Amino acid sequence: MTTIKLHNSKTRKKEVFEPIDPQNVRMYVCGPTVYDRAHLGNARPVLVFDILYRLLRHVYGADAVTYVRNFTDVDDKINARAARDNRSIRDITDETIEWYHDDMDALGALRPNHEPRATEWIGAMVSMIEDLIAKGHAYEKEGHVLFRVRSYENYGALSGRSVDDMIAGARVEVAPFKEDPMDFVLWKPSDAQTPGWDSPWGYGRPGWHIECSAMSYELLGASFDIHGGGNDLQFPHHENEIAQSCCAHPEGGFANVWLHNEMLQVEGKKMSKSLGNFFTVRDLLDQGIPGEVVRLVMLGTHYGKPMDWTDKKRSEADQTLRNWRGLVAGVEAGAVDQELIDTLADDLNTAGAIARLYVLAKGDAAIFKASAEFMGFLTDALGDWAKVDDVDLSALADKLAALRTAAMETKDFSAVDAMKKALMEAGVEVRMSKAGVELLPAAGFDAAKLEGL
RNA sequence: GGCGAGUUGGCGGAGUGGUGACGCAGCGGAUUGCAAAUCCGUGUACAGGAGUUCGAUUCUCCUACUCGCCUCCA
Numbered sequence A: 001m002t003t004i005k006l007h008n009s010k011t012r013k014k015e016v017f018e019p020i021d022p023q024n025v026r027m028y029v030c031g032p033t034v035y036d037r038a039h040l041g042n043a044r045p046v047l048v049f050d051i052l053y054r055l056l057r058h059v060y061g062a063d064a065v066t067y068v069r070n071f072t073d074v075d076d077k078i079n080a081r082a083a084r085d086n087r088s089i090r091d092i093t094d095e096t097i098e099w100y101h102d103d104m105d106a107l108g109a110l111r112p113n114h115e116p117r118a119t120e121w122i123g124a125m126v127s128m129i130e131d132l133i134a135k136g137h138a139y140e141k142e143g144h145v146l147f148r149v150r151s152y153e154n155y156g157a158l159s160g161r162s163v164d165d166m167i168a169g170a171r172v173e174v175a176p177f178k179e180d181p182m183d184f185v186l187w188k189p190s191d192a193q194t195p196g197w198d199s200p201w202g203y204g205r206p207g208w209h210i211e212c213s214a215m216s217y218e219l220l221g222a223s224f225d226i227h228g229g230g231n232d233l234q235f236p237h238h239e240n241e242i243a244q245s246c247c248a249h250p251e252g253g254f255a256n257v258w259l260h261n262e263m264l265q266v267e268g269k270k271m272s273k274s275l276g277n278f279f280t281v282r283d284l285l286d287q288g289i290p291g292e293v294v295r296l297v298m299l300g301t302h303y304g305k306p307m308d309w310t311d312k313k314r315s316e317a318d319q320t321l322r323n324w325r326g327l328v329a330g331v332e333a334g335a336v337d338q339e340l341i342d343t344l345a346d347d348l349n350t351a352g353a354i355a356r357l358y359v360l361a362k363g364d365a366a367i368f369k370a371s372a373e374f375m376g377f378l379t380d381a382l383g384d385w386a387k388v389d390d391v392d393l394s395a396l397a398d399k400l401a402a403l404r405t406a407a408m409e410t411k412d413f414s415a416v417d418a419m420k421k422a423l424m425e426a427g428v429e430v431r432m433s434k435a436g437v438e439l440l441p442a443a444g445f446d447a448a449k450l451e452g453l
Numbered sequence B: 001g002g003c004g005a006g007u008u009g010g011c012g013g014a015g016u017g018g019u020g021a022c023g024c025a026g027c028g029g030a031u032u033g034c035a036a037a038u039c040c041g042u043g044u045a046c047a048g049g050a051g052u053u054c055g056a057u058u059c060u061c062c063u064a065c066u067c068g069c070c071u072c073c074a
Helices: A040-060 A076-085 A089-106 A118-134 A163-169 A210-220 A231-248 A281-286 A291-299 A311-328 A338-345 A350-360 A365-374 A394-410 A414-425
Strands: A005-008 A013-016 A025-029 A065-069 A138-141 A144-147 A184-189 A204-206 A223-230 A254-261 A264-266 A307-309 A428-433 A436-441
Touching (some): A005 A254, A040 A223, A040 A254, A040 A264, A040 A281, A065 A210, A089 A281, A118 A204, A118 A231, A291 A350, A307 A311, A338 A365, A350 A365, A394 A428, A394 A436, A414 A428
């Protein structure tokens, strides 16, 4: 049995992963707020936890793992988008979810077992809030329901903060109806223009954090194994989730292991709209950058470190994958390399595993292919981009060969060189040897540029 | 201010208490009409200081620098 070790944010240590029930390993990952295309940063947790999902399935069995990733489809950003575009909220969220699926599929990420939408679990949230009020952990004030942070002794443990420290920093909204500045909203009132649901506290909508607590409880139970997301969620989102869930279900421990991926950068800088280096996954795909290339670049950095997206990495990954696909063409996948599995099992060392792939690439092609596929590379589904188009270059090859033969006699290679140059500019790889002339479509191949040759 | 991450050769990026991966680029060679591709070969890298140790890049502490989160954004 492979031993999986994971760096648990809760204990700040790398620990041996021991599932609560090896027959039913449960993982919850915070998903997107669906109001627009996913940007590249959104893809990082998707890919990181995709690897973890694959690893867990490998170790415990494909049927023994439950992976839940939510869609936040009630949020003020969505409301704003709906108002701006004069569209219904459901219309926007439906479309965005479809985009999300398309884009993440293109990166080779497996779909989770459950992708609950917040709006479909409002009842569960209301029940949880009622329970929290009944237990003294929450209170209603002016149509709002607030979580009483002081009622949860361990508040701040995950992110290493104390309530008092945070109040000192005081970057919190100090609403007059809060008992304590750190108290956060479980339910808030909606007006006629804002989506809402009837509740014991009037017409309103849930706060952001409660959905993950409610849905993880409903789908995974009061205790489950792994909770993941970006490290920007550690506070306040995950801290608040813990407070809600542990107070509502003191019989459970909520998540045993917390995993947080570091943030993404672009050419060494934070990706942000204000810096103008903000782009979506779809932007990259539309530029012709294959999802598989994005995947290789993204997994080339350990999830615990900042990941820097650069064009140089993109281009190297492109070349690497072309080479690799050439190596496994027509090869049947064999057994997955155990050393690669062990490397991934060591806190998802994807960069180390990719390094291992380079080594495997020099050995048995069947093992190499299986190992690459295990990580979601070199699959048929992602392979279209690198397919050698069914263009027939043999006529051109013959022509070039004829020119070359003639040139060998005359010692005048100018015609040969001119044609070679034109071919290379069209993205054709030109190989000439004693054996003859071979032409292959390569990166940047453009059939249109072959016209007239 | 609070919390956290990082600093390995030209670049990217693994790993280890005791001959320092791998990829790309570079350089030399084979090959080629020239290239490309391929093959062979090649590189006195572990931020700085102190400590532990027979021995540290690897463990501990300190310093410097970089970066991220805490704010719409994962």
